[in-house]
Amino acid sequence: MRRTSVKATTKAAALLAAVGMFAAGCGSSSDGNGSDSASNPGGESSAPAATGTITVWADETRTPIISEIGKTFTDEKGVTVKVVQKDFGTLKDEFTTQAPSGKGPDILIGAHDWIGALVESGGIAPVELGDKAAEFQDVAVEAFTYDGQTYGLPYAVENIALIRNTDLAPEAPASWDDMVATGKQLVADKKAKLPIAIQQDPTNGDPYHLFPLQQSFGSSIFATSPEGGYDASQLTIGDQNGIEFAQWLSDAAKNGVINPNVSYDIATGEFAKGRVPYIITGPWALAAFDEGGINYSVEEIPSPGGEPAVPFVGVQGLMVSAHSENAVAANDFVLNYLGTEEAQQKLFEVGGRPSAMTSVFEQSKDDPIYEGFGTVGANGVPQPNIPAMDAVWAEWGKTEMAIIKGGDPAKLWKNMTAKIQKTIDGS
Amino acid sequence: MRSSSGLVVRYALLALVNALAVYALMALGDLGMWKGFTAVLVATVAIDAVYASGRFVPMKYLLPGLILLLVYQVYVVFYTGAVALTNSSEFNQGTQERAVNVILAQNERRVEDSPQYRLTVLDKDGELAFLVTDPEGEVFVGTADEPLEEVDDATLDDSGKAVALDGYTTLPYADLIGARAREITAYRVPFSEDAGDGSLKTQDATNAYVYEPTAVYDEAAGTITRDGVVYTADEDTGYFVGPDGAELTPGWKVNVGLANFTRILTNDDIRGPFAKILVWTIVFAFLAVALSFALGLFTAIALNDPRMRFRRLYRSLLLMPYAIPAIISAGVFKGMLNTQFGFVNEVLLLGADLDWLGDPWLAKVSLVLVNLWLGYPYMFLVATGALQAIPSDVVEAATVDGAGPWNVFRHIKMPYILVATAPLLIASFAFNFNNYTLVAALTNGGPPMTGAEVSAGHTDILITFVYELAFGGEQALYGFASAISILIFLFVGVISVIGFRQTKRFEEMS
Numbered sequence: 001m002r003r004t005s006v007k008a009t010t011k012a013a014a015l016l017a018a019v020g021m022f023a024a025g026c027g028s029s030s031d032g033n034g035s036d037s038a039s040n041p042g043g044e045s046s047a048p049a050a051t052g053t054i055t056v057w058a059d060e061t062r063t064p065i066i067s068e069i070g071k072t073f074t075d076e077k078g079v080t081v082k083v084v085q086k087d088f089g090t091l092k093d094e095f096t097t098q099a100p101s102g103k104g105p106d107i108l109i110g111a112h113d114w115i116g117a118l119v120e121s122g123g124i125a126p127v128e129l130g131d132k133a134a135e136f137q138d139v140a141v142e143a144f145t146y147d148g149q150t151y152g153l154p155y156a157v158e159n160i161a162l163i164r165n166t167d168l169a170p171e172a173p174a175s176w177d178d179m180v181a182t183g184k185q186l187v188a189d190k191k192a193k194l195p196i197a198i199q200q201d202p203t204n205g206d207p208y209h210l211f212p213l214q215q216s217f218g219s220s221i222f223a224t225s226p227e228g229g230y231d232a233s234q235l236t237i238g239d240q241n242g243i244e245f246a247q248w249l250s251d252a253a254k255n256g257v258i259n260p261n262v263s264y265d266i267a268t269g270e271f272a273k274g275r276v277p278y279i280i281t282g283p284w285a286l287a288a289f290d291e292g293g294i295n296y297s298v299e300e301i302p303s304p305g306g307e308p309a310v311p312f313v314g315v316q317g318l319m320v321s322a323h324s325e326n327a328v329a330a331n332d333f334v335l336n337y338l339g340t341e342e343a344q345q346k347l348f349e350v351g352g353r354p355s356a357m358t359s360v361f362e363q364s365k366d367d368p369i370y371e372g373f374g375t376v377g378a379n380g381v382p383q384p385n386i387p388a389m390d391a392v393w394a395e396w397g398k399t400e401m402a403i404i405k406g407g408d409p410a411k412l413w414k415n416m417t418a419k420i421q422k423t424i425d426g427s
Numbered sequence: 428m429r430s431s432s433g434l435v436v437r438y439a440l441l442a443l444v445n446a447l448a449v450y451a452l453m454a455l456g457d458l459g460m461w462k463g464f465t466a467v468l469v470a471t472v473a474i475d476a477v478y479a480s481g482r483f484v485p486m487k488y489l490l491p492g493l494i495l496l497l498v499y500q501v502y503v504v505f506y507t508g509a510v511a512l513t514n515s516s517e518f519n520q521g522t523q524e525r526a527v528n529v530i531l532a533q534n535e536r537r538v539e540d541s542p543q544y545r546l547t548v549l550d551k552d553g554e555l556a557f558l559v560t561d562p563e564g565e566v567f568v569g570t571a572d573e574p575l576e577e578v579d580d581a582t583l584d585d586s587g588k589a590v591a592l593d594g595y596t597t598l599p600y601a602d603l604i605g606a607r608a609r610e611i612t613a614y615r616v617p618f619s620e621d622a623g624d625g626s627l628k629t630q631d632a633t634n635a636y637v638y639e640p641t642a643v644y645d646e647a648a649g650t651i652t653r654d655g656v657v658y659t660a661d662e663d664t665g666y667f668v669g670p671d672g673a674e675l676t677p678g679w680k681v682n683v684g685l686a687n688f689t690r691i692l693t694n695d696d697i698r699g700p701f702a703k704i705l706v707w708t709i710v711f712a713f714l715a716v717a718l719s720f721a722l723g724l725f726t727a728i729a730l731n732d733p734r735m736r737f738r739r740l741y742r743s744l745l746l747m748p749y750a751i752p753a754i755i756s757a758g759v760f761k762g763m764l765n766t767q768f769g770f771v772n773e774v775l776l777l778g779a780d781l782d783w784l785g786d787p788w789l790a791k792v793s794l795v796l797v798n799l800w801l802g803y804p805y806m807f808l809v810a811t812g813a814l815q816a817i818p819s820d821v822v823e824a825a826t827v828d829g830a831g832p833w834n835v836f837r838h839i840k841m842p843y844i845l846v847a848t849a850p851l852l853i854a855s856f857a858f859n860f861n862n863y864t865l866v867a868a869l870t871n872g873g874p875p876m877t878g879a880e881v882s883a884g885h886t887d888i889l890i891t892f893v894y895e896l897a898f899g900g901e902q903a904l905y906g907f908a909s910a911i912s913i914l915i916f917l918f919v920g921v922i923s924v925i926g927f928r929q930t931k932r933f934e935e936m937s
Contacts, residue, residue, distance in 0.1 A: 051604050051605070052601075052604035052605055077600050078601060079600075079604060096903070100520045117902060120677060120902070121517045121520065121902070122518075122521065122525065122526065122529035122676070125532060125630075126532065126533065126630075127630070128537065128634075130634055131543045147533070148536060149536075202761070202765055202766065202784050202785065203784050203785070203869075203870050203871055203874070204873065260766070260785070261765050261766045261767035261768055261769075262768075263765065263768075265762070266765075322529060325608065325609065326604055326605065327609070327612045327630065328603045328604070328608040328629075328630070329603065329604055329608065331630040331631035332632065332633055334631075335633070335634075336631060336633055387902055388901050390899065390901060390902075391899060391900045394871075394882060394895070394899060395875070395882050398871075398873050398875045399875065401785070401873070401874075402874060402875060402877070405785050405874075411877070412877065415877055422696060423881070423882060423899060423900045423901075
């Protein structure tokens with residue numbers, strides 16, 4: 001959530017280290033045009049001679065698939081696709097610091113909530129989806145839209161939902177109170193250790209996992225602007241709805257429903273041992289539940305505040321660098337090779353997240369897990385992609401944690417709003 | 428006369444250095460990095476002069492250190508200083524020209540409900556032309572100077588897309604790469620004689636769409652007009668600024684003089700929690716050094732006693748905390764300090780309900796204790812070394828003179844140890860003063876100070892506090908961050924100088 005930026009000084013040191021490495025790597029390094037593993041096989045007579053290279057930064061999961069599709073591109077277009085594996089967590093910062101000096105890629109994968117900062121720093125260029133936009137889920141395209149332009153080709157949608165242990169709680173809860181009552185009864189009967197698990201970091205809180213509940217009180221972070229998207233100049237988190245949520249959070253914590261000590265490990269660990277009937281989490285935790293032999297279902301989060309408790313939706317996609325010297329080939333590869341149903345199907349298979357492409361998602365609906373997460377996500381709101389959001393996360397989480405630990409909800413919430421406003425104004 | 432094998436080794440090494448330097452020079456020249464080129468050249472000449480001739484003997488020993496000092500200290504400090512004088516940030520990195528190009532590109536809007544055209548890029552005597560097929564199968568051609576015009580003699584492929592036209596060459600894909608890629612994406616073909624109808628542009632040379640610009644740049648006036656609002660280039664802030672103060676992004680890099688420094692020193696938000704945080708930072712760094720030194724010294728003395736059995740085993744075990752990366756230890760401790768499920772409360776304190784990381788005072792205690800765990804093995808190593816270096820005859824002489832163990836320790840061993848370790852203690856203080864990793868990983872500065880106007884926590888040390896200020900907002904402020912690093916550098920530098928002065932006194936005493 002928090003970005004860790006590389007200081008300018010480190011960059012300077014890295015530059016010098018690179019000079020050293022140039023010297024040390026004498027002979028073995030490539031010539032920059034990349035005679036890499038993904039190079040043109042050249043065996044096919046119809047394949048044009050390789051005339052250029054486009055570089056893609058991808059994470060571990062997607063590198064093999066993009067390399068594979070890149071080979072097709074090389075065969076048909078004669079452009080080498082060099083896929084460089086990067087750590088997803090640091091990819092954005094690496095791109096931000098390296099792209100202006102020409103060391104960045106032509107294409108990068110990333111999360112939609114990076115695009116605000118990447119657009120405003122001039123790092124990525126618009127990607128015109130054209131008529132293809134209709135093939136993707138609305139929430140996915142909306143997520144990759146900034147100031148009226150689209151800046152990426154989405155491929156996966158990710159969100160949290162309610163996961164219910166169907167052995168402990170056979171019935172889907174009718175309401176939030178119903179769920180809490182069932183959970184408490186199970187705890188009282190010594191069948192469960194916690195009524196419900198909503199993960200929290202004991203110091204930083206976890207606003208992401210609490211947001212659906214906050215949203216159910218009608219509380220949002222920023223107002224939406226008339227053209228769509230969020231308006232950074234209108235911070236709405238501190239309004240009456242927000243304070244009502246803060247009050248509810250305080251009560252829920254006193255009531256034992258939200259526990260400050262239930263970290264991610266504890267929440268998923270206890271659920272995987274069958275000692276919690278309900279958990280609010282995402283698809284990343286499912287492997288542990290399957291391993292624990294838990295029978296579960298994925299469904300909508302009941303609303304404590306009256307309005308639907310919809311989560312933030314995170315969308316992953318492919319973006320094109322504004323610094324690319326090969327923008328034609330980069331756009332061609334992204335739109336016409338990675339934007340096909342076949343490619344999206346492959347990206348879905350390795351990623352294990354509901355596809356952003358409607359047709360691929362529909363096919364995956366036979367699996368109740370994808371159906372569950374996907375349906376909750378389709379109703380969700382994109383996590384704000386404006387850079388001002390960076391000023392929100394840390395303070396938001398710490399404040400919620402202070403409220404959960406018994407602080408005065410209204411006072412803390414107002415103080416948080418003032419601090420966030422200060423941070424936004426200050427930068 | 429030196430041995431001939433020594434000479435051979437010397438020249439072989441020199442040759443190797445020169446070979447690497449030539450390679451580096453070629454690579455740097457290729458990239459056009461002329462500053463780096465000059466630096467490597469000067470360094471290589473210096474190395475050759477010093478080691479090939481026999482005249483600069485002292486320099487032979489100093490040069491490697493000198494080069495490393497220049498590269499890793501002096502250069503970095505000056506570079507940071509240079510950045511500190513600019514507005515360099517995530518949104519202000521390039522030139523104004525680039526900012527203009529990016530802003531214009533971001534502010535072209537596809538004309539609503541306009542069709543998607545299938546495109547073939549043509550060339551006529553070096554000039555580009557767009558051959559497009561609309562969804563109905565009609566074919567048009569146009570250039571930058573001549574608006575779209577319908578043609579009926581184009582060659583169509585199986586799908587009905589026009590792929591060639593008499594009098595033009597269809598550009599092969601190989602020509603869409605490299606130099607011409609920029610030309611093609613920058614190319615605009617007017618839709619009609621009326622400029623208000625927009626123009627066709629392409630990104631992938633496969634499809635083209637009609638766009639209209641929503642922003643216009645007036646180079647003479649230095650303004651960008653977007654949706655009727657005029658934004659004027661402001662050379663002080665490096666942004667195009669509108670009448671209401673709104674800025675267009677991205678901006679560009681400009682020199683701002685000492686503005687970053689004055690902002691730190693005069694900003695009320697920063698000054699507010701600053702005093703509290705500075706005091707805690709000094710207390711934390713002092714306790715970190717004092718406690719870990721005390722514990723390290725104690726264990727070193729205990730394990731230095733020859734009567735102790737399994738000393739080697741204990742010593743190896745003691746190094747464990749030192750061998751585990753701090754970030755991992757901090758994560759483990761965070762779990763152990765969990766109020767309800769943590770090992771400390773649940774097992775060690777028999778179900779106590781202490782909020783180790785959430786209470787302002789306990790969080791500080793946790794931080795100091797975890798740091799003690801991480802830091803004392805280092806002090807143990809240092810103290811063991813110092814103890815073993817004490818000449819045994821001095822200790823014996825004192826014992827013969829009737830000094831008891833305490834007096835021997837107090838008046839003989841301790842001064843020896845302090846002289847040997849004082850510089851390391853100062854270094855350790857400087858390290859802990861900036862111990863970002865531990866604080867970020869264990870408490871992340873929390874719990875928050877509720878009264879503060881800016882994001883600040885009870886366990887924030889200076890570096891975590893200013894990190895949040897520089898990087899926690901909308902964008903990362905590199906110039907501001909550099910200014911802060913320089914101030915912290917000066918602060919720690921002054922403390923170190925004072926510390927080293929004190930050390931000198933120790934040496935005179937003993």
